[in-house]
Amino acid sequence: MDVSPDKRERILQAASKLIVQNGLQCSMSAIAVEAGVATGSLYNYFKSKEDLVRGVYGRVAEVMTGRLAAEPEAGISHRDRIRRYIADYIDFIWEDPLRARLFEYLDNNPLMTINEAGAIFSPFVDHSSAMLEAGQREGSVREGPASLMASFVRGAIRNTLKRRRTNPAPLTVLEREQIAGMCWDAIAVHG
Template sequence: MREKILDATAAMLVAHGTQASMSKIAKQAGVATGSLYNHFENKDVLIRAVYEELGAIVEQALVAGDDPSLPAPERLKAYIDRQIDFVWYNENHADLHEYLSNVPLLPRDEVLDSFNRTSDFIAGLLRQLQDEGWVIAGDVGVIGGYIGGGVRNTLKWQRSLGVTLTDEMRELVHRLCLHGVRTEA
């Protein structure tokens, strides 16, 4: 039941923002409003749970498949592929991530805490690549945000145009991300 409530809340937040009432969320989830309050004390607690759940989903999608035995450049390429897959094949989660990134519903520190494992992962990988001279110098948070934001925004618009993700489009997005962060060879 908790998952149904979180899924319904996510959908309602994307569709209606914070105007989604607890009774509307309960209706969307197919549960009684009282049941909703049995799981979540109030809307703030529910929104925090949505952030935590999304943070875990993003971490699973982007970090869990990492193979530390690979060279760092290959790990970055695989990360970009996982980012493309997450955005394209998990439309609801990608839309929620986009919405919550653009319209934070919690204090900044709490939002960042929800995604810190994923952020720490890509920051560490980018620092390693900078040390190896493979990625341009600069703030790794900006560089990681560039990759993630570029993938999310590009694929979101392609999906809205009714385009299908082809191997050619995947390769182009992949190359654009790498070109934007690579040092000149």
């Protein structure tokens, strides 16, 4: 069996691209062509299309967790840590339009239940909730379910940037700061 990390990554990238372009009806053979592998090779890595879709989302979750769920720097306040997380999440979603569109498919993916999606993204979701709970204990984040607030912030960023992409101009520093400020203002304790 011919199994290599590079080939697996090419398959995941090809599947991501074709899911965004064509939806979930893209065929395994089209994914194989895009990845530059034989169709039979796909099944060395993923036993079914459903398994491949889980792999695509698992890869996105892995990258997102690696980028955004880093241990806090010593001495940084929870307030500053959350504000940095918001800014980094904006950058993460803005920098890769294909990856950003994959989130749209995740919300409407009939091949995975919401519980399966939740399990795939749980390390990242748990991290952001714990970060907001620490902010609540510090007194900088309003009371309420931290997971709900974290979901609100992430969704607001994704939806705002989705609509902003209709403008071909680069995202400006002012726009980025405005989005980050609105997200922070929605969850912060004021006064």
